[in-house]
Structures are given as C-alpha cells and as structure tokens.
Amino acid sequence: MTTAAAAASVVAASVAATAEGGGGDGAAVRFGIVGCAEIARKVSRAIRMAPNASIAAVGSRSGEKSRRFLAENDLDPAAVAAYGSYEEVLDDPKVDAVYMPLPTSLHLPWAVAAADKGKHLLLEKPTALCAADLDKILAACAAAGVQFMDTTMWIHHPRTAEMRRLLSDPALFGDLRSVSSIFTFRADDDFLKNDIRVKPDLDALGALGDVGWYCARAALWAAGYGLPATAVAHRGLVTNDAGVILSFGASLQWEDGKMATLHGSFLSHLTMELSVTGTRGTLRLSDFIIPFAEGGASFAFSSEAAFTELVTGWRSKPGERVVDAELPQEALMVAEFSRLVGGIKGGSLKPERKWPEISRKTQLVLDAVKASIDKGFLPAEVGV
Template identity: 50%
Template structure:
C-alpha cells in the first residue's frame, strides 16, 4: 500500500484551494482525484484553471464525494462554520469511522525536529496582515454566520498550531486572552491574542490581526537554543524555506557585540517538490499506514 498514490478530493473551490491543489501536484505519490463545487460548472472551471489531471472527477455538490471510494484524503477549504459538519461527514461516511487529520504548517528543520535545547521555555507566534477596507467589511472571514471567530479562526489558527507543534501537541493547562481585542460591528474578531501556560512552566503567546502589517514570525526559545522563522506560513519564495538558529550565544568582552552569532539556514525544494508540497509528505506517510479503505480530512 505504501507505493499507492494518495488520492485527494477537494470540497469547495475557494481561493486557498488553488495553492493546496498546486502543492498536491508537486508532491510525490499524491494525485488530485476529485473536486466538488456548488455546481458542476464551477468545479469544472476550477479543475481546468488549476491543472487537474484529465481523469479527475468533477462533482456539482459537496455530498457527491462522500460515496466515492477512490478518494483517500479530503481537503476542506470551506468557511470555519462549515468545518464541523463536513469533517464529520467526510471522516464517518455511512457511519463508518475513517482516519481524520488536519495539516497546516511546514516543518522546516531538516529532520522535522525542534531546536536542540535542554528544555523548551517560550514560544511566540504572530500572524498579521493589513486587509483592505473591502475585506474588513465584506470578506467571509468577518461574517458571523460564516467565520464567527474572525481573525482568531483564520490567522490565529496558524499561530496556535505552530505553538502546539513546538510543544509536541501537549495542551496547555491555562489560556488567558489578551485584553482589549478589536471587533467589528457584528462582534467578529479583527485582532486578538492570548498567552498559554503549561504544567512544566513553559509559556507561549500568539497574536493575530487583519489590521497590522504583514508579519509571520515564530520564535521558539529553549535553555540552550533559539529557532526563529519570519515567513512560517507562506515562504518568501515558493521553493525555499529559511530560518535562523542560535545555540549558546554570548557577548564579547566589552559587551559591544555578540559572539557565536545566529546561523541562517535555507532548504530549497527540488524541481518536483515545492516547499508547500513538502508539508503534505507526512500526511501521505500517515495515510498510507491506514487500513483500507483509506480516508483522511485536511482543512
């Protein structure tokens, strides 16, 4: 089974699905199997515009994919308010339990490991972008019936997921919202943040906003090392993933500069695998390890 390609289905033709479908095509051992739109014409146009293979199936309703046995993994680029319904329907078609998975971030270190340190101490994450007035007023991400969590449900998820990755997905014992979030007239979050605390003393903060300059920072600090990324969601260049590490730095004798300077690293995708596509490789490995029939969901 490990040699079989993972057959992806996409429910919905949202803009972000263009990027993900491209990443799937760049990924070895993966293929685009189906796309479901609100109607056949919309789905067909999406498939044509994004280079789906000729054999890909085109459906005109979200329900059509549920009975398709030729789909192993499902990507849901739908508004957050629809995730629960379609994640459950996708993972449990006909009441039968299937594998369930969510993927969001690119793990950049060469071995997928955290920076070398005795103990993880602090993680800080920030994703902001300055949306235009039309976005702030009309985008589905600021509509209470489509994305009730606003910036938290959109930009905030990346920061939360990155923190959980650094913490080996151990949930914090306490989460405290930062005071004075910014909301629109409908009560949807446009800017917010929170701090987290774990039993072993490590802490984390995240900030997300539709109202600030484009920033995608992730910093993880241990007792002996620091990992810092400045484009951890969308890389500066599609085929490159860069980061800096620092291990036991110090000051010079006069304390006018550093010694043991941070080192810069860059991993480049091959001609057949983009950096975006690399984030799907672990999903492929997991999916291939499931007992047939295989199905997973990503969102």
C-alpha cells in the same frame, strides 16, 4: 551546507518511500476537493505535485463553478469529475480522500459525512468552531478507520524537522522557556466586508481561528505538544460589528513555567514572526508559516550566545541555517497524508493518531483564548 544537504536527502528518501505508498501499495491516493475556495487552488497544485496523489473530483455548490475551477487550474475534465454538490464527491467511489476547504461552520456536518462514507479527511484549519465539534469529527473518523489531518502546511517542511531537532537537543537548546508567535496581515476593505473569515455564521472565530491557528500551533509545536494550563487573552481585542475577532493577543502559561505570547490580526502589515527561547538557545524566523520562497528556507539559531568582555558586542551572530525542500511544504503534506492513506488502504497501516491529536490540542488552545475573551480577559483553563 551539511544541514541542508542532510535535510534534502531525508526529504528525498521520504518522498521515495511515499511514492511506493509507504504501506506497500503503489496506487496514488485519489482526492476529491469539496469546495472551491481560493486556497483549493494551492492545494490542488500540491496534490498534483505529490508523487502519490491525484485529483479525481471537484465539487462545489454549482457544477459551473466546479468546471471553471478545472479550467482555471489546468485539470483535465476527462480525468477529474466536476460536481455541482459536495455530496456527489463523497458518493464517488473513485474518491479515496477528501480535501475540504469549506467555511469553518460547515466542517462539522460535511467532515462527519465524509468520514461516514469512508473518505480519509484532509481538513482546512481551523478544523472546527470548537474542540467539542472537532471531537465529533474525530469520532466519526475513528469509527470509519480513516486518516484525519489538518492543513497546517509548515509542519511538513523539512526546515521544521531540522528546527525540531535543534530544540530537542538539551546541549544546544536546553529547556524551553518562552515562545513569541505573530501572524498578521492587512486585509483590504473587500476582505473586511465580504471574506468568510469575518462572517459570524461562517467563520465565527475570525482572526483567532485563521491566523491565530498558526500562532497557537507554533507554541504547541515548540512545547513538544504539551498543553498549556491556562490562556489569558490580552486587552486591545478588535472585533467587527458582528463580534468577529479581527485582532487579538494572548498569553499561554504551562505548569512548569513555560510561557508563550500569541498575536494575530487582519489589521496589520504582513508579519510572521516566531521566536523560541530556551535556557541555552534561541530560534527565530520571519516566515514560519509560508516560507519566503519554495526550495530553500532558512532560520536563525544561536546557542550559548554571549557578549564580549566589555559588553560592546556579541561573541557571535546567530547562525543562519538553510534547509532545502525538494517539494513545496503543501506537496509534502499531501504526500505524507497520502502515504498514510495508502498504507491504510493496503492494510499495512492504522490511522496515525498524532495528526488528529495535534489538531485537537490546537483547537483546545483557541477554545481557551476564546473563553478568556468571554470572561473579560481573565485566565481560562485549557481543556484536556
């Protein structure tokens, strides 16, 4: 279809520009991976798929673990250093940028250290335990003149750009009225006992920081990144014995009457729903964070839908639109980050402020949901 073809050519053009460095220099951005978490496997593949990025080093708490990561992910030990500490990665002059999938509580010290050493920063979500911590990271990045980006991959899929185009069309979508965003998966017993995301000292936000990050980001994205005024957590919160959130719900309210509901859980079957309703249109998809498959991804969109005369059916079904992606969304994320880093290195670009700004807004929403929980489910203002 035309939409898919158009989107594909946009991606092709963008990747071509990326390959040239965007800012005029052609050298690939060299990544150091700080921490060998499971998610680092996916991102290391993405770095290798991106036309303007490469892996220079991997660091974890033991050299053995780093060497195993290289072996398991087909990384050439002659080209990729395997360090037994995070510090060595940050000290390696061959490393331009750091991808950091550490437990959230370690983000603040290590992200600041990376920025202080002049490394551009691709930081796993949640970016910090609270916006105040993230602000320290962002201040360090700003002081060092390095690019900051979080790893919300779906934002980089061409499907997301196509959905944004429709939501921004007053004739097709009108004004945004409400968002419903759900991301749940059913963790097994091992996860609920041992995963870092249920440990108060490692990832204190639990499901709110993990799956909730995407729900909050989706609401902000739909709202054009306008911040809601208040958040109210829903009763029915589930925490583990250590007080870490395993399941939550929340509502967000904007000054102009827009609203959103978020639901994230480690205790329910894998579900990934985004439904966005305006005055004239509705967008819906069931795989907004991780598309069902690489390549093409789809969503449903309807505009000015109506019932038949006797309300015995609809005049039309919501249209299913398919958008192709030449590269997986995580590779497009790496490519965009590397395009910016390349431009900054080459002197043609300044750090793009959009990325830290939307990370910060996401974190502010999580802060407010957490504050509402702490207040016994009363409304909490979203900070600015």
